[in-house]
Amino acid sequence: MSSQPQSLSKSKDSLVIKIIVYVVCIVLAVVSIMPFWVMLVNATRSSVQIKEHPISLIPSKYLFSNKEVFDDKPSFQPVTGFINSAIISVGATVCALYFSSLTAYALTAYEWKLRDSFFKFIMAVMMIPAQCTMIGFFKMVYSLHLTNNLLTLILPAVAAPSMVFFMRQYLQSSLSMEIVQSARIDGAGEFRTFNSIVLPIMKPALATQAIFAFVGNWNELFRPLVILTEGSKKTMPIMVSLLNGDIYRVEYGAIYLGLTITVLPLIVVYIFLSKYIVSGVSLGAVK
Amino acid sequence: MGKKKSVNYARYGYIFSIPFVIAYLVFQLYPVLYTVVIGFTDLEGLTTKVTDMHLLSNPFGNFIDILKGSGAGSFRLALFNTVIMWLCNFVPQILLALLLTAWFTDDRTKIKGQGLFKVLFYLPNIITAASVAILFQAFLSYPVGPLNSIRSSVLSFFSKSYDGSTYNFLNNKAFTRGVVSFIQFWMWYGNTMVLLISGVIGIDPAIFEAAQIDGANRRQTFFRITIPCIRTILLYVLVTSMIGGLNMFDIPHLLNRGGPDGSTTTTAVYIYKQAFQNPRYQYNKAAAASIIMFVIIMVLTLALFYILRDKDEEELKKLRKRERKAQKHQL
Numbered sequence: 186m187s188s189q190p191q192s193l194s195k196s197k198d199s200l201v202i203k204i205i206v207y208v209v210c211i212v213l214a215v216v217s218i219m220p221f222w223v224m225l226v227n228a229t230r231s232s233v234q235i236k237e238h239p240i241s242l243i244p245s246k247y248l249f250s251n252k253e254v255f256d257d258k259p260s261f262q263p264v265t266g267f268i269n270s271a272i273i274s275v276g277a278t279v280c281a282l283y284f285s286s287l288t289a290y291a292l293t294a295y296e297w298k299l300r301d302s303f304f305k306f307i308m309a310v311m312m313i314p315a316q317c318t319m320i321g322f323f324k325m326v327y328s329l330h331l332t333n334n335l336l337t338l339i340l341p342a343v344a345a346p347s348m349v350f351f352m353r354q355y356l357q358s359s360l361s362m363e364i365v366q367s368a369r370i371d372g373a374g375e376f377r378t379f380n381s382i383v384l385p386i387m388k389p390a391l392a393t394q395a396i397f398a399f400v401g402n403w404n405e406l407f408r409p410l411v412i413l414t415e416g417s418k419k420t421m422p423i424m425v426s427l428l429n430g431d432i433y434r435v436e437y438g439a440i441y442l443g444l445t446i447t448v449l450p451l452i453v454v455y456i457f458l459s460k461y462i463v464s465g466v467s468l469g470a471v472k
Numbered sequence: 473m474g475k476k477k478s479v480n481y482a483r484y485g486y487i488f489s490i491p492f493v494i495a496y497l498v499f500q501l502y503p504v505l506y507t508v509v510i511g512f513t514d515l516e517g518l519t520t521k522v523t524d525m526h527l528l529s530n531p532f533g534n535f536i537d538i539l540k541g542s543g544a545g546s547f548r549l550a551l552f553n554t555v556i557m558w559l560c561n562f563v564p565q566i567l568l569a570l571l572l573t574a575w576f577t578d579d580r581t582k583i584k585g586q587g588l589f590k591v592l593f594y595l596p597n598i599i600t601a602a603s604v605a606i607l608f609q610a611f612l613s614y615p616v617g618p619l620n621s622i623r624s625s626v627l628s629f630f631s632k633s634y635d636g637s638t639y640n641f642l643n644n645k646a647f648t649r650g651v652v653s654f655i656q657f658w659m660w661y662g663n664t665m666v667l668l669i670s671g672v673i674g675i676d677p678a679i680f681e682a683a684q685i686d687g688a689n690r691r692q693t694f695f696r697i698t699i700p701c702i703r704t705i706l707l708y709v710l711v712t713s714m715i716g717g718l719n720m721f722d723i724p725h726l727l728n729r730g731g732p733d734g735s736t737t738t739t740a741v742y743i744y745k746q747a748f749q750n751p752r753y754q755y756n757k758a759a760a761a762s763i764i765m766f767v768i769i770m771v772l773t774l775a776l777f778y779i780l781r782d783k784d785e786e787e788l789k790k791l792r793k794r795e796r797k798a799q800k801h802q803l
Contacts, residue, residue, distance in 0.1 A: 199581055206575045206583055214592040216658070221599075223618065224607055239618040288492040295485030303489065310496075312711070312773055313504070316719045316740050317766040320747055320759040321506030322499070324515075328522055343495035375484045404600040406722045407740070411748060422602035426726050429606055440610055447603045455598050459591045462598065466663060467670030 221448060227441035235437040247438055254439035258432050263446045265417060266424035269335065273409070273420060274402040276339035281398050282391055284343045289352035290383055294365060304353070311346040316407060323411050333415045338408060348394055351468070355390040356383075393465035396458060400451075421447050504766075510759035511535070518753045534760035544734035547761055550742035553649065553735060557724070558717030560653035561660070566709070569664040574694050576665075577672045579680075590669075593662030601659065605726035608655055614640040642728045645735035652724050652736050656717070664709050671705035672698055711773055718769055739765050 222242065227235055231247040255261055291297075292304055315322075323332075331337045360383065368378040384391070406422040413419055419427075428443045455462065511534055515525040528534065538547040572593075576586050583589075596604065611618045620638045627634040641647050675698070683693050699706070721740040724730055730737035730745065737745070739761060747758035 203581055203583075206581065210572075210583070210585075210589050214589060217592045217595050217662075220604075220607055220611070221595075223611075236616050239616060239621045284491045284495070287488045291485045291488035295481055295488075297482040297485035300485060310500070312715060312769070313500070313766070314715055314719045314769065316721065316743065317762045317769070318500060318503040318507055319743065320510055320755050320762055321503035321508075323747070324510065324522065324755065325503055325506060341495060341499035344492050344500060346496075349492065375481070375488075379488070400598060404602070406600075406602045406725075407744070411744070422600050422722070425600065425602040425606055429609055429726065437610070437613075440606070444603050444607050444610070448599055448607075451599055452595075455595065459594070463590050463594050463666055466594070466666045 221452065224441050224444050224448065227438065228445040230438055230441075232435060232437045232439070235441070239437075248442065251436075251438040251442040254433070254436050255443070258436075260416075260430065260432060261424055261427050261443050262416070262419075263421070263424060263443070266419055266421040266447075267450075269413075269418060270403055270421040272335050273338050274399050276335070277342035277402045278395055278398040280339060281342040281345040281348055282395055285345050285348035285352050285394075286384060286387055286391070287379065288349045289356050290360075290379055292349070292353050293356040293360060294362065294383075307346045307349055311350060319407070319411060322408075326412060332412055333418045335413075335418065337412050338402075342398075342402075345398075348398065351394060352387065352390060355387060359390075360386060390468075393461060393468055396462055396465060403451075507759045507762050510755055511763045512760075513756055515755045515759075516752050534756045535764065538757050538760055538764075545737065545745075546734075547739070547742055547764075549734055550737045550739045550761075553724075554718060554720060554738040554740075557649055557653045557656070557720065557736070557738070558714070560650065561656035562713055562717060565657045565661045565664055565713075568661050569668055569709075570699075572661075572665045573668040573672055574690075574698070576669055577698075578690065580690070590662070590666060594666060595662070596659045597663045599659075601722035602726055604655060604659065605723045608651060609642070609727050612641045612651065614638060614642065643732050645732055648728055648732060648736050652720075652727060655723050655727070656720065660713065660716075664713070667705055667709055668702060671702035675701045707776060711776055714772060714776075715769055718765060 223240055226241055226244050227239075228251060229248045230241065230245040231250065234241075234245060234247070255263075292300060326332055326337050364382060364386075365378055368382050369375075373381070404422060405420075406426070409420045410423055410426070413423065425444065425447050428440050433440055433443075510525070512531050513525045513527055515522070530536070542548050575581065576583055576589075612620075614620065615638045619641060623639060624634075624636065628636070641651075679697055679701070680693065683697050688696065719740050720738045721744065724736040724738050725741050725744065728736060730741045743758045743761050743765075746754045746761065
């Protein structure tokens with residue numbers, strides 16, 4: 186008898202909780218999308234329109250006249266930025282994936298004397314942030330005349346401690362030494378075994394890490410800003426930073442268009458890969 | 473024979489590690505050591521040759537100089553800004569992420585559309601921080617801009633004496649700091665939430681069942697079981713967020729160039745300004761600041777690992793070690 190009203194009030198409680206949860210979640214979702222929506226819409230509006238009503242949810246028709254601003258004042262060059270960013274991101278991602286896998290394989294498949302101390306070393310240096318080493322890195326690169334060279338930002342990716350750590354975790358759970366042994370019996374060399382047998386096994390791990398490495402390199406500002414000073418070598422984030430320069434001060438529409446050019450490709454990619462990205466976030470975490 | 477073979481294969485362990493080791497030595501270890509050396513020298517100026525650099529007569533001169541300075545543009549203010557802006561972003565971030573985690577993992581209130589919410593909450597994280605900074609700068613622009621138009625409509629709604637004047641938000645120190653913190657919070661809470669949820673999903677469901685049988689309510693279950701069980705993930709989130717926070721650069725640098733009055737100059741922005749924007753190109757001061765940050769990060773990380781270490785696991789390790797020793801003795 187007494188349990189009935191109690192359970193009723195309980196279900197009422199949980200209904201209230203549910204409403205609160207949905208309201209909060211919807212508000213947060215709107216806060217996630219709104220800035221980008223306003224940006225997209227303002228990219229299609231003229232500077233005069235934006236000056237009168239800075240916020241609008243309905244697109245207008247001035248997209249191409251906004252684009253012309255960049256033809257007249259060409260310090261923001263999205264195509265150049267795009268190409269440079271693509272070269273650096275692809276190059277660095279490929280280097281990091283291949284050599285991290287190779288190192289992780291060395292740490293998993295072979296018994297060697299320094300193996301454990303090498304792994305401990307990798308764990309220890311995983312947390313060293315790049316910005317603490319920037320001055321030395323810049324001075325070294327500068328005296329070697331390697332500033333404004335895209336390779337300066339690609340080659341360091343060969344040594345990516347945190348990716349080695351992740352790949353080792355993955356190999357330990359998914360590589361069976363029997364496959365390696367049978368490849369050896371079939372006469373495959375160690376290097377060939379790695380390339381044609383181990384790498385395909387690692388495909389799922391490579392895919393997740395590829396996404397994160399690519400996005401990380403694409404979005405990076407600090408190192409490119411220091412190393413690449415020539416206009417023709419600038420990456421997308423540096424191009425974006427030029428938008429707050431004085432020459433675009435009153436070109437509101439053009440600023441939003443410039444931002445859209447840099448943000449839209451990422452949003453499109455995210456729409457297709459979001460499933461893998463969101464589920465991949467937690468894979469790198471220390472278990 | 474088997475033994476001979478394994479000896480043969482061992483060298484591949486070394487061979488396959490060579491590219492990593494060489495790249496590490498050249499691009500990371502050497503720059504670290506080089507930075508440390510520069511921190512103790514008089515190296516200034518873009519074109520100064522490394523061969524012209526001299527150790528200071530007072531080896532810690534650079535460190536003393538940058539730690540002594542105070543006020544706008546000083547290292548001390550930069551450190552203060554960094555800490556305050558990190559705290560104002562991290563505390564709400566972890567609280568919101570924990571709350572969302574509690575909601576999304578609770579079997580009793582099944583939330584629909586979780587997948588979509590996760591994807592949307594994570595969205596800002598994938599966008600170039602530089603673009604986000606410029607976007608928010610555009611929102612805050614003065615005299616006309618989206619936030620100013622919201623402010624105007626609110627003010628004219630509530631007070632009849634409002635004269636239509638606009639406000640330069642980026643001239644307000646506290647407000648600009650708040651915006652930097654908010655952007656960081658907005659970009660990272662989704663990431664933190666996804667990490668925490670994966671941690672909770674990894675917990676053995678039997679533990680929750682046992683708690684339910686024992687009559688634990690939601691709150692008790694969350695605080696007594698969920699949180700202790702995701703301790704390592706929490707540590708991971710804390711450490712990575714802290715290191716990220718202490719290196720905060722893109723947002724404060726581009727939102728308002730570390731201003732107004734240096735109030736959003738973080739230590740990373742300080743290092744960048746000293747080395748690359750200061751007309752004297754003070755690499756030595758920047759290097760000294762880098763070393764200080766390096767030490768701070770190391771100490772904090774080690775302290776965190778020590779505080780949150782798993783005491784049971786440690787006991788177990790000790791036991792295992794003892795067992796192994798005993799076995800060795802028997803052999």
